Amino acid sequence: MYGYEDKTYNEVLTQAVNNIEEINQAVDAICEKGYKNLYLVGTGGTYAMASPLSYLIKTNSTIPWYYEIAAELVTAKPKQLTKDSVVITASLSGTTVETINAAKYAKEVGATVIALVGEKECPLAEYADYVFENRTASNDNLVEEIYIQYFALGARFMKNNGEFPEYEKFIDALKQMPEVLQKVREDNDERALAFAEKHKDTKFHMCVGAGNTWGETYCFAMCVLEEMQWIATKSIHAAEFFHGTVEMTEKDMSFMLFKGEDETRPLLDRVEKFVRNYSDVVQVWDTKDYELKGVDPSVRGLVSPLVMAAQLERVSAHFEHVRNHSLEIRRYYRTVEY
Amino acid sequence: MYGYEDKTYNEVLTQAVNNIEEINQAVDAICEKGYKNLYLVGTGGTYAMASPLSYLIKTNSTIPWYYEIAAELVTAKPKQLTKDSVVITASLSGTTVETINAAKYAKEVGATVIALVGEKECPLAEYADYVFENRTASNDNLVEEIYIQYFALGARFMKNNGEFPEYEKFIDALKQMPEVLQKVREDNDERALAFAEKHKDTKFHMCVGAGNTWGETYCFAMCVLEEMQWIATKSIHAAEFFHGTVEMTEKDMSFMLFKGEDETRPLLDRVEKFVRNYSDVVQVWDTKDYELKGVDPSVRGLVSPLVMAAQLERVSAHFEHVRNHSLEIRRYYRTVEY
Structure with a gap:
């Protein structure tokens, strides 16, 4: 197929699937500690990709959630974003300025930040408590691998909240x-x-x-x-x-x-x-x-x-x-x- | 000025301002009883008009809020919309099918519904606990009068929540x-x-x-x-x-x-x-x-x-x-x- 390397595609998606275990550990630790709400934050493509996650939580969970554009979040400073919030964001390059600023702001208010990146050595990772890396993806803006990890994150938060009975089947599907x-x-x-x-x-x-x-x-x-x-x-x-x-x-x-x-x-x-x-x-x-x-x-x-x-x-x-x-x-x- | 009757405009806006007292009583009653979150719901124009209200609450309050398109709300059935929710919506004609259906659904789950309408005798009002009428506006799709009432509603909820120190000045400005x-x-x-x-x-x-x-x-x-x-x-x-x-x-x-x-x-x-x-x-x-x-x-x-x-x-x-x-x-x- 034109413009397509199936081996790379498979590797990138497999790495995303392989991150699920680490994702679960992170979410379990956060839930153990307690949190008040989830902030789904992105810029452009990663803002769009957080939309299905917001829909998943909206329709399956009572966890309070907010869905924000990174650059607006930094200027608007939503009152619900506090030290008890969990911010979920992503940037494959790890260099998207608006997303970095949002993560930085979130850290300043004491929130827990989860970031999906291509390589851990990136500016965004500096402001994240939990970083999930997908090196194979770092040169390839693959929406699907972000979705897999976003969904695994959201699903785990819901499961730990005693919700989302579809959890096992859903994770199986992601795999x-x-x-x-x-x-x-x-x-x-x-x-x-x-x-x-x-x-x-x-x-x-x-x-x-x-x-x-x-x-x-x-x-x-x-x-x-x-x-x-x-x-x-x-x-x-x-x-x-x-x-x-x-x-x-x-x-x-x-x-x-x-x-x-x-x-x-x-x-x-x-x-x-x-x-x-x-x-x-x-x-x-x-x-x-x-x-x-x-x-x-x-x-x-x-x-x-x-x-x-x-x-x-x-x-x-x-x-x-x-x-x-x-x-x-x-x-x-x-x-x-x- | 072309296409413009200043007398009507003044009347419509003044009626909106005059509704503030009744709005305050309604909000005070709801707050007295207790509620868990606010749902700002609309269709087309009224969806757009709820956007500034969502921004006002986001930047000034810790009241949980959600902002939804009426027709999607009815199909998606957000889990946070419960008997403890307050739904705020509007339709000047009172006949917008999607908005009526959203209010109807909200009533079914037991939520409290607040509706802004042109005339109280309209289908939307049937599914609302609190109806604010602006008869002069009923033939005139005036965005501004909706804003005045939406803002008065939001401001009162925030004030009653011990927030929004700008309350008095803001209401003065609306007047x-x-x-x-x-x-x-x-x-x-x-x-x-x-x-x-x-x-x-x-x-x-x-x-x-x-x-x-x-x-x-x-x-x-x-x-x-x-x-x-x-x-x-x-x-x-x-x-x-x-x-x-x-x-x-x-x-x-x-x-x-x-x-x-x-x-x-x-x-x-x-x-x-x-x-x-x-x-x-x-x-x-x-x-x-x-x-x-x-x-x-x-x-x-x-x-x-x-x-x-x-x-x-x-x-x-x-x-x-x-x-x-x-x-x-x-x-x-x-x-x-x-």
């Missing part, structure tokens, strides 16, 4: 991800190529998602289409679509729907039904299209963000060569001063 | 709003007209905001430009702008910056500095441009969402006649079945 997601990428390769070719010159995509795939919707629009391909987008939550953005619908407007398998699926069904009536350019990226061998049916919906990320990676990859636009080029980010 | 905002509209009328004329044919606006004016950013993009004028937009948080969307910057891209006066102002300053370098089409809507007579300087930043809404209303109004596109026309919403 299947290296093989399962490899298959997802393979299965979507051809369709993704066809999509990239069809949309080689499309100037604008309307991206719609909900629930635990909202983060992927926001992220694919901003971090792939805008950042890596310089294609304009709007990302809109399916629960909000009919309250404004719907009026933009045109026969030739490209709709990308990010459909997962959680409770919010009917919200996407409703949008799909509508846009299929009023647009000729609708693509549904549906996690239901994949077998997910070894994943217990009862937790399929919980891993939708991983499945979504894996199938979308094929779209990014094919856009790169079909549009002759490297995913690595930036005009501004880390290129000019601001 | 000045009928006159203050009238002046804001007047002061911005000419500039808004010039903007509308300049952007008569602009096809896309990039809207950037943060903190307590993020809701207005999201709302103006979706509920005015997209819904009422069918102009494409992207709304992006200033703390996220540099992590993807920045790459879309072009010399001829229209940037609308929504700058308030809270702690997050430096995030907007940073975006402004950047876009002024790389785009020739930058408009900053800055709440600092207005005098706000009678508002104590220490609480100016807290009323930025109101000032922002008042100045932007002039932009909507002028777009209507300059573009010969009524703010009332809908192609789909409440026009076709879906």
Whole structure:
């Protein structure tokens, strides 16, 4: 498959899975000590990736949680972020300034900081109490490996809180991800190529998602289409679509729907039904299209963000060569001063 | 001023101010009884309007709070929403299906529901324990009157929680709003007209905001430009702008910056500095441009969402006649079945 090394992919995901034991020890120690709330904090891609974790906790737990953009957190200084808070964040490079500042601020107020990084010797790690390293991933912005670790963290906090009876099945499912997601990428390769070719010159995509795939919707629009391909987008939550953005619908407007398998699926069904009536350019990226061998049916919906990320990676990859636009080029980010 | 009746505006805002006493009684009763957390819930415009309230609570209080889109709340069923929750929501028509369903669901779990409506005899009111009515507003989607009441609610909860020492000054400031905002509209009328004329044919606006004016950013993009004028937009948080969307910057891209006066102002300053370098089409809507007579300087930043809404209303109004596109026309919403 284009732009893809299955060996590396497997290694990165396997390392994420291998970190689960260490993650459990860290969470158990934190729970033993006690804490008051969880802060899920990120910047850009890592902000988006914390979205499914916030959804997981929201729908399965009574642990108080807050979901914040790193740079806003540092200026706004939320009153609930105290020495009794646990901050969960990530930066593969470990050098994202906003995320480092957020971790630094959290340490100043005495919070416990958990960070996922590529290499432990990085600025972010200096401000973290618990650091989980995935060296293989350090040169590869792999959403899936972050999800595995974020989910393992959240699941353990919930289990220790006497909640989330799906815990064992969910962790088992995460352990299947290296093989399962490899298959997802393979299965979507051809369709993704066809999509990239069809949309080689499309100037604008309307991206719609909900629930635990909202983060992927926001992220694919901003971090792939805008950042890596310089294609304009709007990302809109399916629960909000009919309250404004719907009026933009045109026969030739490209709709990308990010459909997962959680409770919010009917919200996407409703949008799909509508846009299929009023647009000729609708693509549904549906996690239901994949077998997910070894994943217990009862937790399929919980891993939708991983499945979504894996199938979308094929779209990014094919856009790169079909549009002759490297995913690595930036005009501004880390290129000019601001 | 075009499309504007100052007498009605004053009446609507004054009614909102007059509701504060009744709001206080309701909140006092709820606090007396006890509650565990606040749920700020809305749909489209009312979802956007709850954003500044969530920011107010986040930055001034230790009351647990959650901010949810009505339709997602009903499907996701957050575990923290229980009989000990207080749900705050609004619908001027009182007929927004998603908001009604959210209130209904909240009642089913036994939560206390507070609703702001145009007229008490509406479907939403049936599922509310406390209803605040503003009949004058029922035919006029006035953001400002919702803000006044949302803020009065939030402020009272915080005061009763032994927090928010700015309470008296803040309520005083809200009481000045009928006159203050009238002046804001007047002061911005000419500039808004010039903007509308300049952007008569602009096809896309990039809207950037943060903190307590993020809701207005999201709302103006979706509920005015997209819904009422069918102009494409992207709304992006200033703390996220540099992590993807920045790459879309072009010399001829229209940037609308929504700058308030809270702690997050430096995030907007940073975006402004950047876009002024790389785009020739930058408009900053800055709440600092207005005098706000009678508002104590220490609480100016807290009323930025109101000032922002008042100045932007002039932009909507002028777009209507300059573009010969009524703010009332809908192609789909409440026009076709879906």
